[in-house]
Amino acid sequence: FTNEPTGPSVTLGFNVPQTGPYADEGADELRAFQLAVEHLNGGGDGGMLGTFSSKALKGNGILGKEVKFVTGDTQTKSDAARASAKSMIEKDGAIMISGGSSSGVAVAVQGLCQEAGIIFMAGLTHSNDTTGKDKKANGFRHFFNAYMSGAALAPVLSKLYGNDRRAYHLTADYTWGWTQQASIAAATEALGWQTVNNVLTPLAQTDFSSYIAPVLNSGADVLVLNHYGGNMVNSLTNAVQFGLRDKQVNGKNFEIVVPLYSELMAKGAGANIKGIVGSQNWDWKLQDEGTKAFVQSFGTKYGFPPSQAAQTCYAQTILYADAVERAGSFNPCAVAEALEGFEFDGLGNGKTLYRKDDHQCFKDVLVVRGAMTPESEFHLVEIVEVTPTEQVTYAPDHPMFAGGALGTCNPGA
């Protein structure tokens, strides 16, 4: 199979955005990867290796081979990400690729890994497509997705804002935005909410004023921002500038919802996120043993708590290593088999399942809210609810995930 490690070491490829708007997120992912490698090689305090339910890893690398890694820059562009991944595969002999900070990149690199016969452990990717219509046998996703966000948010929204609400969606005009909007609209409409309007906003937009201005006039009393990254920071800032957060419409308080949160976005939006509800894959304030161990380990090394992106990348690396160890081989097909249907605990988020049908991970999802009175500079959001797995699980043939086929695992040359 491709890049079979023959020497005393094995090389993993970490492909993250190092330039462009998501560079900070990429940097955090990279920190987590480095930490994971350290732990796999038996260094540091071992982090989540101690809490992980599978005990196959012994801290002596993977299958006794020392873990080395190479890094690359995705630039958050499909092309560049693939070029970078290819160089890791062709030049450095990487056996697994992980990382990424957007769905477009994840899908593109996943496709590449499938063709090259490499395992891809996705980083931050939230689109339904990654394990929906674009799923691949060699690719696995630990992050949650848009459908899950909707499913987790809906009950909380109902509890907080009632079932008689009129929602106005602003949606980033590309695939991820669309899937998220569809997921949230479906989940909220099931509650009895009405979707007044869904306006698509150009990706390159920096000033959302002309999209925000008509919102108050539309009779809506909730604004859903299906934006991520810079888009989200700006649209939320603009919405607050227009005073939406303080208005009364239809006799109710006007509310803003940001379905997908990230720590960096929250930081970028500053005080504007106060009280605004959204969902997260994971948060450092969770109290399970895995989280605590990871935060301790990461915090001691870098001086601040890890982001959900970091946690995802850390977990992905550990999961891969563990699967190799359990399979007893680096062969991607063996690894995939070991991961398929794998159930584990202790990597944060509690009990988790890698579903065989689509390689999507199922675990608890967090609903969070911008902290009203931050206790420290790292305290950006507070956890509102931990939505249990059952509530966010869907059937593999759910229409939002239909189309595409997993195919068969490809071990490459």
Added chain:
Amino acid sequence: MLGLNKKDATLLLLVAILALCAPFILNPFPEGSALAQFNAGYPDLMQRFVIFGIFAIGFNILFGLTGYLSFGHAAFLGVGSYSAVWMFKLLSMNVIPAIILSMIVSGLFAVVIGFVSLRRSGIYFSILTLAFAQMSFNLAYSVLTPITNGETGLQLTLNDPRILGESATADGSIPVTNLFGLEMRSTFQMDVGAWLFQFNVGYYLCAFIMLLAFYLSLRIFRSPFGMMLRAVKSNQQRMRYTGLNPRPYTLAAFVISGMYAGLAGGLMASMDPLAGAERMQWTASGEVVLMTILGGAGTLIGPVLGAGFIKYFENIFSKINDNVLHGWFSFMPDGLEDFVVGIVHPFIGKGWHLTLGILFMLVVIFLPGGLVEGGQRIARALRKDKSDDKSNAKSNPAE
């Protein structure tokens, strides 16, 4: 030879040898050595060198000869890629029809965009081309998603019809691009001591096409048509009053260079069957402008050098991380090692943009004619060293 004069023939031969031996030349450092990081002799990057070389050669036919600075050339690259991927999806995985279609489609695009944009000159022309490309990019990213697959980029799937081929291979995966059965990705590896040389079918196809493209551009530069294009750049007024209509000449140059871009796009998709919208963004158009100027606009070999230069940085420098640095400087005492790593750190890995920016500035400040001028200076210095006679200071015409 081949209708070229001696100097041009030598140049072509030189390029041919370089392209042929690239797997050796680009892999000078033994595997596992500290400097192996700087090796660029792996298929993907070598393919990129020649593909972007083609792109830049084509761009230079327009910009170098006529002086019309298109800021939207990436649109043609993108269109070429989409056409090629669609060909793979619908027809077969053979690269020939894909490449042909990508050239035709981008040529048609160029006819339309060129026809409109060439009504203006100077900066107005640049902005018109930019506007077209940005529109294409924005639409490809959003509204045209059914055709372009938006953000993710157009990919092959197991459900594609591929009328003349197969939707999926026997073992259930997507078939790979090939030239009448010869797979693009198949690579012959040669182990020589500590070195590992990779000879990739795709690369050699691209290199062969690049040589053709280079040869054609040589011929165009030396042809009456090329002279007319330089006349356009020099004085359109005089041209008109000499009975020549500049428009068809510029349009022809525009379409030719658009087709070069489409060819590059088609090849890119043939090497890696994915077409992303970012290929059409202004930054991508800007990149080819930078490649051409960096190498030396209006020179034959300059754009290829410029393309190689930028792609090298993008792919090699971005991958050097602190870990690698510590590896290099581990021979130093600890304190010194950290110090040196600290100094170099901002310029590598996530700082590769910084290095590139600084190099852009240095090159343009100290080598006004681009990298080619750098080469000429070195050559001149060497010549002077050898024969210390007063060199004839006649400036020789541009390469």
Added chain:
Amino acid sequence: MNVKPDFSKGHNLAETAPAYLSVWDIHAYYGESYIVQGVSFNVHEGEILALLGRNGAGKTSTLRAIARLDNPAIHKGEVWLDHQPLHLMSSYKAAQSGIGLVPEDRRIIPGLTVEENLKLAQIAPPIGWSIERLYELFPRLGERRNQEGVTLSGGEQQMLAIARALARDIKVLLLDEPYEGLAPVIVDEIERTLRKIKEQGITTVIVEQNAVRALELSDRAVILDTGNVVYDGSAGEVLSNKELREEYLAI
């Protein structure tokens, strides 16, 4: 004095009166090409000097070098105007010190009206003729004052270029082919003007292909050939000496 062929008669004036503008052994290059190859001559206060020579002899280049334009670049030599070292100055300083050049291609500034072209000349001190007075000299310009300068007819542009030089208070007027493209009546007019200017004490160097006219106007003549001075002497001498005329001016 460092003049190669010695036309001793021609040196009368030069030897008696002190030099006002002194050009001493200047060497100038366009890039690598060596165009002005050691030119020296003196101009006395209030005199008109004709600088003659064939096309490409280096007349324009010499004037440009005196006015301290970067192209050609002086590599060696000195230019003194009224005890000021022009060779150490940049062009705008030289202009402020009293050099006024009327360039051969007129160099009317695009985008500016006739009047703005003149006003521009009066931004930096010292200021010479008033704009009204210039319009009196060239009524044609007064009529066209709000027209964009570059759309003027060729001759009108020439007038504007001369007027622009006079709009500043200059010590030395360098005229590069001032009669080119002008109707004979206007040439007469300008000739009269130059005489008037001379009366006011302005020193003039005139480059002109119409050598006869230029010589009739001038006190002295300098003839250049391939970047070297081949004659420096009285203007009348050139007019009367057929050999000289044929050898250097082909007339």
Added chain:
Amino acid sequence: MGILEVKGVNKRFGGLQALGNVNLSVRENTVHAIIGPNGAGKSTLLNCLVGKLIPDTGSVMFDGNSVLGRQPHEINQMGISRVFQTPEIFGDLTVMENMMIPIFAKRDGAFRMHAVGNMMSEKDIVEAAEKMLVDMNMADKRNMHTASMSRGDKRRLEIGMCLAQEPRLLLLDEPTAGMARADTNNTIDLLKQIKAERDITIAIIEHDMHVVFSLADRITVLAQGTPLVEDDPQNIKGNPKVREAYLGESA
């Protein structure tokens, strides 16, 4: 009936009537000079003939076909070539290439690709260009970049480029301005010779009366946009109105 018939041409620039009801007939195989004061509208008239300007009213017929409404290159293809008042040449190209372009245009028309042929292997064109360079006495400069040539040389080159096209009507706008006397005489000889050798009609604008009277078969005097007189050179010389408005006392 002349080869060029201009009837009732008017052209205004804003408030200025640059051409007012101009009628002009140029007979085939003659040299027709247009003279007149600066700003009379001579260049404007030429501009109307080659498509650079479109007259407000009136007609311009060349050999029985209307010129108006055609693009400049189409007019050129009809057989009209023009030399500009300020030289318009291909500055970035060499002298030889400059000379080849019009010959290509003559042979191939407005557009032909030739994208892969070698320019130097077009024997007929190279030969014709070489010959023209010899004729123009510029063969030694064939590989020079024209941007760095002196202006007299540029002008000579431009005339050569126009002649190389073997036009039926050659329009010259002050072709000898700024040219050394010797070259002016050469140019006069060259034009005479060309006229003797082929069927060519020449319309020339000149302020140099030596040139005008050596060449012209017929002269039109233009003043303030309208033809003042049209007559033989001898009569023009003697015309007191012309003397006063244009020639001045020195003519």
Added chain:
Amino acid sequence: MDAFILQILNGLDKGSAYALIALGLTLIFGTLGVVNFAHGALFMIGAFCSVTLSKLLNLSYEVVDPTKKDFLGRPLVEKHTYIESWFGPETGAAIIDWSVPLAILFSIPIMIGIGFVMERGLIKHFYKRPHADQILVTFGLAIVLQEIVKYFYGANPIPTPAPAAFTGSFDFGTMLGFDPNTVIYPYWRLVYFSFAALIIGAVFAFLQFTTFGMVVRAGMADRETVGLLGINIDKRFTIMFGLAAAVAGLAGVMYAPINSPNYHMGMDFLVLSFVVVVVGGMGSLPGAVAAGFLLGILESFASMNEIKSLIPGIDQIIIYLVAIIILLTRPRGLMGRKGVMED
């Protein structure tokens, strides 16, 4: 009707940002003829002047509070700003709150200084070089400036709020007799609009009522001849560059509260500002301003649902579409001068 008014307001506001950036760019690009790809970076640096001042004002000393714990369970280190301890909590907080307006004063000398250094050290040598070389060098410079900012401030946007007095929005609707809350507009954006109008007016006045503008225009058309007239054009070019940098910087300073500054915000605006300048017409300041407002307003209208439902995706391309139409119908943009960068 109310939606219409709202979008006009929006357009004016957006337009004022475009116009301000284009104004600065046109001083360099349209007037000095230098294709300045670093202009966006100047805008970005302006915004980071706001960020920096607010960081400086927030400089703090640390106090360990053993009663509280940080995320690792260690005693919490609390931060207290010097400003508050010097000026008392209320005045201190007010000063911090007003950091963005204060940054205007802070940024002017900085931006002018940057402009001078940039012109003297780099651009000066490029006036006579081909535009392509200018693009390469200024693009290189832009990258370097960006990366330096990124090195110190990270890639993430940094929230830089306006003073509390300007939060919330003004209700035009009630003034015009509509229902409340239908036509509201944020105070800070109104401030931005007025500020832009002020700067634009000041620059116009400076160039209109002095000969400075004419001289610089002349200098761009023909440096050599202007030098022959005794004018030190280099000095004026430097001043012009400083002025342009200051305009760009001020546009950035005031923009910081509208969208949190990040290191690539300049690049996001760069292409757009070139389009605005060219659509306005090369060399024309009024053209640049008019084009800024025109495109701002059209962009706002294109984002209206009614229009988007008619032509899907129109808001994605409107600016470029309008640019194409204008450049095809008016050869030199709205008010361009002949011969400026047409070859």
